[in-house]
Amino acid sequence: MTLKSAPSASGRLRTTLTTLFALAFSTALPLASGAAQAQTLQHPRLIVAQAQPQTPASQGQTFEEEIVPQRYANNPNVDAFINDMVARYDFDPNALHALFASASYSATAVKLVTPSPTPSIKNWRAYQARFLDPVRINAGVKFWRENQATLQRAADQFGVPPEVIVGIIGVETIYGRYMGNFRVLDALTTLAFDYPNTPNRADREATFRKNLEDYLVWTRDAQIDPSSVLGSYTGAIGIPQFLPSSIVQYAVDFEGNNHIDLRASKADAIGSVANYLKSNGWETGRPVVWKIAADPGSQGIAQAAADGQPTPRWPLEQLLRSGLALNEPDLDIATEAGTPVTVIDLPTPGRATEYMLGLKNFYVLTRYNRSFFYALTVYQLGQRVKAQMLAAQPDNGTGTGNGFDPRNGASGAANGAGAVPGIGNGSANGSARSVNGGNAPKPATVPGAGQQ
Secondary structure (H helix, E strand, O other): OOOOOOOOOOHHHHHHHHHHHHHHHHHOHHHHHHHHHHHHOOOOEOOOOOOOOOOOOOOOOOOOOOEEEOOOOOOHHHHHHHHHHHHHHOOOHHHHHHHHHOOEEEHHHHHHHOOOOOOOOOOHHHHHHHHOOHHHHHHHHHHHHHOHHHHHHHHHHHOOOHHHHHHHHHHHHOOOOOOOOEEHHHHHHHHHHOOOOOOOHHHHHHHHHHHHHHHHHHHHHOOOOOOOOEEOOOOOEOOOOEOHHHHHHHOOOOOOOOOOOOOOOHHHHHHHHHHHHHHOOOOOOOOOEEEEOOOHHHHHHHHHHOOOOOOOOEEHHHHHHHOOOEOOOOOOHHHHOOOEEEEEEEOOOOOOOEEEEEOHHHHHHHHHOOOHHHHHHHHHHHHHHHHHHHHHOOOOOOOOOOOOOOOOOOOOOOOOOOOOOOOOOOOOOOOOOEOOOOOOOOOOOOOOOOOO
16 A cells, blocks of 8 residues: 655654554554455446546547448457357357458547546546536436436435436436447447557456457347447447446346336436446445545645545544544544545645545445546536525425435435335446446347447
8 A cells, every 4th residue: 555645744743644554554454455355356337547537528529430340350359259159158150250240440449548648637626617517417407307206216226316326427428418429339349359558458358358248148138239239439338328248237127118228218227327336335325425624734634545545444533533634513423433434635736636535435436437536526416416406496394305305415314205225236337437247137228329
């Protein structure tokens, strides 16, 4: 574990930090071990450049895709893949050879996943402003109002607040406005067999081959033409931008019509996002982040403990004993003393880095996209939409009528719906993200889809 040095505000602070780090190594080993283990698991969403937060920047952008036809006909690596699919899943070899002969190499996809030789400087304020804009907030209010009953049902079943689901879908595709115009077959085939020459090339190709495998099985079982589905440049599909492996594992028929359509069915998208978050450990009724006090000592402690790891690993009491203070006046410190947290660092050029504490639910949001910027923006967008909903429909003493409790962010509890049962299952995504394997309830139709 590498820890950054705190600004030397005083000898007391340096001594306190030394004690803090010693305690971390001695008493937080189970947490650290868990974090290391979590990092070895296949992330449900592919991160192309881990050093720079993925920004679904290409939403709304139309690419004139550069392709090379028939690159995968009579390709030895593709032929070996086909033989494996035939042996394991009983595919028709002639049909697969014909399908891959029709697949094109997407030079555009390769360019978009290739890290820049001069990575851009992280800029939290610019990233935040881009997604917390009036267009997304107003669209989120409209989406919430139109799908209020479905969002409430998802909250009741999976324990995930409506504002969190609304935040994810808003950041991903602006509620289905921009879902992608790349042929998923081309994108996945290109990245499975011709991923650019990066240090993690072998791992990324393996990830995309797994997604290509799941894509072929899914489209066959759902009776979808595999050459017809559109998505992002990494093959992510639909309103929530799921990669095929995530569709197989987490997508649900939340509309109740016996098939899954992540492009056209907002209900299926809502249920699938909630299912994914719950399956990845969402804790019903718990916070996402805590604010850190602005005094120099607290900020120095935060800087020292910020190691970029999303898994909560610092017991809150250790940070508090070191001198860190929270800007959370209603927090019961005694009750929360053992709560593990991660330090979220939010750098902006020309400004002091901002810090917050992330809890388990923040970590769950990073399972959708490992970027701290992304996870916090999802949370904040949902909060902005929720605030606008409340401002437009004030409480009359019987509850908000908006499907959430404005006092605690959990669905139902104070507006006549009762406690959220907190049951559920699980979802995932793309642009440069979604990837997971496994089998799940057999999905059906997803006729088009996802662009980041």
